Amino acid sequence: MSVYHSINISLDQSPIIAVRLQVSRGISYGLRFWGVTMDNKSFTAWHEGSALQHRPGLGAPETILASLVTESSIPNPTLSLTGARITRMALYVEAGPLITGAFSLYVSSLRANSAQVTKSSSNEVNGNFTALVADLGPTMATKTLYQVFVGLDIKGSSDLSYVPYLTVGASVAAQGYTYVTKIATTYELALLSPLMVNSSPLFSGSVHSSSLVVSAKTGMINFFHLNSVSIRFFVKQTAVSASVDPAIARNLVFYFFIFLFVIPVAMVILVVKVFKDED
C-alpha cells in the first residue's frame, strides 16, 4: 500500500530529507521520490538497491535520512539536475506472502534541510560530518574491479559506525563492511568489494568522477585522514549470477559426491571390516 504526498524541494541546495517514523515489525516499507527538471521533464528519483527501499519495520521510532541529489543521480546518471525539483514522494508498506495481521506506519515528522558541504583540498579534515567524499579522479572501468583497500584514520562520536563505498559516476562500484571505531587505534584498513554492494551512501561524489565515500551509519565523524587507497583489478569470470544447465550441474554434483563420499567411505569400510586383522 502506498501513500503519495506532493512536495516542492529544489535540488540546487543539496537537500537532505529527514523522516521520523515508526513501522510495525513483520512488514517492510520504503520511500520513493519523483521530480521534474528545469525544462519540466519528469524523472524518477528512487532505485532498487537503495537503503530507502524494502526496509524492515522495527516496531520502534527511527529517523531516515536521504540525500535527494544522490537519490536522483543514481537512476539518472546523465540527467542535468541544475534547477530540478522533487515534486512528489511516496511512503509504502509491503508484506510477504502469508503474512497477516494489523500493521501500521506512523510518520511523526518530515523535513527537508540543505546539506552543509565543507570542501577541502587536503586529505585530512576536522569537524562534524555525516559523510566524507574523496574525489579519486576520472571514472574508471569497473568490469574487472576486484577489491579496494582503504587505509584511513577516523575519530568520531562514541556511537560512530560507518560504511565505506567506492562510487564510480552515479553508481556504487564497491562497498565495505560496517565498521566501528576501535580502542586500540584510530587507524582502519577497510576492505571494499563489488560483491558486498547492498546499499548506497547518503551522499555520492560527482557523476563524472570516481569517489571514495565514507558514510556514517550512526553517530558523527569528527576527524578523518585518508592514508591510502589500493584498487585491485582481477580478470576473471563474474560469478555473482550465472546459469548452468541444471542437468549438467546435477551430473557434476553426483560425480563430485562419488569422489567425496562413496569412494572414501567404501575404502574405510574395507579398512575397518576386511583389513581389521592387520591393525
Added chain:
Amino acid sequence: MKTRVWATLLVGLIVRVEIASFAGHATDLGFFTYSARLYYETGRFDTLFSSLPLLYYIQLLFYSMYAIIRDAGFPDIVFLYHPNYMLEGLILRIPVILADAGIFYLLLKFTGKLRYAAFYLLNPFIIYLTAAWGMYDSLMMLPLVTGFILVSRNQTRLASLAFVISGLIKLFGIIPFGLMAIDNIAQKRFKEFAIQLGIGSGVSLITFAPYFQGGLENFYVGFVLRFLGGSGALSRSYGIIAAFSGLRFTGSTPLIWLAGAVVISAFIVDRRRGGRSMLKTLLLWSIVAAVSIDIFTQAEPQWLSWVIPLSILYAFITQRDGLANFTYFFGIMSTFLSITLLQTSTYLVTGVGSVLFNGLEALPNSIILSDVTALSMLLMLLGYVILKPTKFKIEVIALTTLVYLQAYFWFSIMKVVPF
C-alpha cells in the same frame, strides 16, 4: 599391511586430485590466485594477502611450478564459473594435499593403526576442505600433529617450534604452544619458558618481516588486530552465538575470554594433579579449546576439522576407540551440513550456487540449523573425550539425525528464531 597402506594412500590422493582438478571455492581460491598472480606477473609481494603469511610463502613456492609451465606455453582452461584456471587451482592445493598425506603418515606411524590413519585421510570433511574447497587447515594441522608427537617423545623445544609454525598458518597452533608456556611458568622452568618464547618470537619475526614494507599500521590493523579478533569490521555471521543473538561482533564474542580462562585454569589444575602425561593433558585441553572456539567465536565451518586429527591421537593414547570412530561420522555430517546449508551443492562444483535438492538446501535460517546440529556433535565429541571410554553406537547417528530434524522443524519450517 604395506600394500593396504599404499592402497589407502592412493585412494586418498586420487579422490583429492580428481576433485581439486574441477571444484573450488570461487571466493577463497580467487584470493589465493590473485596474490600468486600478482607476485609472478608483476613481481609485487602482496602485503594485503588475505591469510597469514606462511601460507603465502608456501603457495608461492608451489605456484612457481605453474608459472614455469605457463611460461613454457601450456594453455590452461577455466572450468565453468571458477575464477582460476583448472591446473592453477590444482597446483594451489598441492601443498595441502601433501599435508594430508603427511598427517596420514604421522598418524599411521604413531598409532600403528591403518584404520586410525584412514579415518583422517579418507574423512569426507578433510577431503572436502582440502580438495573441493581449497582450504588450508591441513597445512596448519601437519605441524600441529607433529608437535604433539614430539611432545610424546619429550622433545618439547622442537614441539614448540612445530606449534609456532602451525600457529603461523592458522592461529589455533598457538594454543598448545601457549599451554606449554603456561606449564613452564607454573612448574618454574623459566629457562625453558625463555627458550620457548625466543623460538616463538624469532620465527614469527622472520615470517612477518616482508609484511612490514606495507607499513606498520597496515600490519597492526590488517594482521594483529584482525587475527586476534580486534578488527573494526562487523563482518562475520557464522557461529551459534551470533545466529541466536542476532549480534555482529567486531571479532570474537566476549564469551571466548571466559572459555579461554576456563581452559587455561583447567589445564593448570589438571597438570598440578599430575595423574596424566603432558601429551594427554595438552591434547585434551587443546581439543576442548578447539570446541570452545567453534562454539564461542564467529566460527567458520572449516574450523570443525581441527578436532579430527587431535581426537584420533587422543583416542589412541587413551584407548577410546569410540572417539576415533566418532570422528569419521563427525566428518561426514560436517560435510553434509556445510554443503547443503552453508554453500549449496553446486557452488564448489560450478563456481555459482544453485539449489538441486529442494528439501535440503537454501532453507530458511540454514545457519542456525547448521550451528545447532554442529553444536550437538561438538558436545557429543566432548562426551567421548571427557567421560569414560564408550563404544561408537548407531544410536549416535540416530540422535544427531533427530537433532537435525528437530532444528529443521523449529527453525526452517516454523521459523521460530529470536532474531
